[in-house]
Amino acid sequence: MNAPSAPLVTVVVPLFNAEPFVVACLDSLRRQTWRSLEVLVVDDASTDRSADVVADYFASHPGFRGRLIRLARNSGVSSARNTGVRAAGGEYIGFVDPDDVVEDGMFEALATAALSSETEAAACGATVIGGRPGERLGITTTAETLAGIEVFERMCTGRFPSSVCFMLFAAEVFDSARFTEGYRFEDFIFLAEALPSLRSVRVLPEPMYRYFRRGGSETGVLRPSVLHLFVGMDVAVQSIHAHIGEPRATHLDAQVVLRLSRTVCHQAFAFGSDSELAREVRGVAMGHLTWNRIKVCIEAGDLRLALSCAALKVSPWLYGVAFRARRSSHGLRRDAGRSRRP
Numbered sequence: 001m002n003a004p005s006a007p008l009v010t011v012v013v014p015l016f017n018a019e020p021f022v023v024a025c026l027d028s029l030r031r032q033t034w035r036s037l038e039v040l041v042v043d044d045a046s047t048d049r050s051a052d053v054v055a056d057y058f059a060s061h062p063g064f065r066g067r068l069i070r071l072a073r074n075s076g077v078s079s080a081r082n083t084g085v086r087a088a089g090g091e092y093i094g095f096v097d098p099d100d101v102v103e104d105g106m107f108e109a110l111a112t113a114a115l116s117s118e119t120e121a122a123a124c125g126a127t128v129i130g131g132r133p134g135e136r137l138g139i140t141t142t143a144e145t146l147a148g149i150e151v152f153e154r155m156c157t158g159r160f161p162s163s164v165c166f167m168l169f170a171a172e173v174f175d176s177a178r179f180t181e182g183y184r185f186e187d188f189i190f191l192a193e194a195l196p197s198l199r200s201v202r203v204l205p206e207p208m209y210r211y212f213r214r215g216g217s218e219t220g221v222l223r224p225s226v227l228h229l230f231v232g233m234d235v236a237v238q239s240i241h242a243h244i245g246e247p248r249a250t251h252l253d254a255q256v257v258l259r260l261s262r263t264v265c266h267q268a269f270a271f272g273s274d275s276e277l278a279r280e281v282r283g284v285a286m287g288h289l290t291w292n293r294i295k296v297c298i299e300a301g302d303l304r305l306a307l308s309c310a311a312l313k314v315s316p317w318l319y320g321v322a323f324r325a326r327r328s329s330h331g332l333r334r335d336a337g338r339s340r341r342p
Contacts, residue, residue: 006036007091007115009107009168012084014077016044018098019053021212026057028101028210030064034108039066040084041098045074050098078179078186085174094168099212106208110168113202117145120198123160123167125207141205148198149243155191156236156256162188166209173198184225185232192236196243222272226264226281230288233260251300254293258309261285265312269320270327282316289313 011029015022022041029039043051051070058066069083085093092111096102106124114122146154154160164187177194179186195201233256240252265285272278289309297306312319 006034007111008089009034009037009092009094009111010084010088010090010171011037011039011094011096011107012081012088013039013041013096013098014044014080014084015041015046015050015054015098016074016077016080017046017048017050019046019048019050021099022050022053023057024101025096025098026054026064026066028104029066029096030061031104032102032107033105034111037065037107038088038090039064040069040087041066042069042071042080042084044071044076044080076181076186078181078183081179081186082181085178088171091171092168093171093174095164096209097165100165101210101212103208103210107168109204109206109208113143113204114168114170117200117202119145119200119202120148120170120173121167122202122204123151124204124209126161126163126166126209126211127207128211128213130213143202143204145200145202148195148201151198151201151203152192152195152239153244153252155188155195156240156252158259162191163211164190165211167201169194180231183228183231185229188229188232189235192232192239196239222267222270222275222277222281224277226267227284229260229264230284233257233288250296251302254296254300255302255305257288258293258297258305261288262305262309262312265316265319266323269323286313286316 013022013025013029018025026039026041029037041054043054051068054066054068058064058068067087069087071080071083081095084095092114094107094110110122110124113119151160155162162185173194176197177190180189183189236256237253240249240256244252262285265282268278268281268285272281289312291313294306294310294313297303297309
């Protein structure tokens with residue numbers, strides 16, 4: 001249990017149409033063992049009863065330090081988070097999505113880790129609920145302190161989840177960093193800008209955040225916002241060349257661009273078919289899949305990524321046919337596995 005003089009931690013919860021889930025989220029925050037904690041719920045003009053549910057919850061738990069901020073119009077999660085950051089009174093700031101929950105000791109562990117190691121941020125792992133059995137978003141196997149640029153490199157290569165919900169930041173981090181409003185993949189964009197400038201981050205192996213992977217409106221649909229991933233990619237590339245020396249910067253640039261461009265193409269193949277948007281997505285991706293970047297990855301020994309992207313570059317149509325066939329086969333096997341369960 002933390003001492004009475006412990007620094008205040010502010011948890012920002014951006015809220016939009018999460019009426020069925022938000023009480024469980026608030027319950028998990030009310031159970032936190034770090035008692036010097038305030039919760040700011042920023043309602044992004046929900047059209048259901050989410051905001052009223054939160055207001056009733058705070059009224060029913062007067063000992064719980066919580067505040068509801070209502071936005072006049074829907075502006076997106078980045079705007080809601082930025083509003084919460086501006087209103088935060090804590091020395092440390094964290095984020096929890098309203099349809100997720102956290103372990104009772106999560107913010108005590110993160111705050112203690114940041115304080116004891118004198119780092120600007122702390123991070124933990126997560127358990128995925130609704131994903132593969134036992135799926136975790138782990139970021140390390142043992143507790144360690146890393147430079148922000150090291151964490152950034154891990155994120156760029158898929159070894160660190162691009163989510164602010166698994167992290168706690170010193171409030172001064174937000175003196176020079178904000179969430180970019182109007183774009184999806186806001187966490188990746190924010191972390192690509194913020195992480196390289198952090199002196200150190202304390203990373204914990206325990207999965208203390210419970211991330212719920214729910215079927216939703218984004219499932220199986222290709223949306224124009226998928227193009228926002230290229231905005232995050234450009235920010236990451238700028239950070240790479242601003243903070244990392246050669247030849248590592250050139251290789252990391254190639255890794256990030258090839259991996260993310262391939263990911264966007266996969267979404268277009270899976271959900272867009274031959275729609276105009278799918279063609280636009282593939283066209284933008286092909287502009288980033290340059291032979292020079294593929295060559296850099298080959299020279300660095302990153303053969304699997306390089307060969308996959310080379311095949312995509314040579315024949316997007318044939319690659320798409322093979323991708324859809326493989327995806328369909330995997331889906332059939334998963335369905336067969338489920339049907340055999342008692």
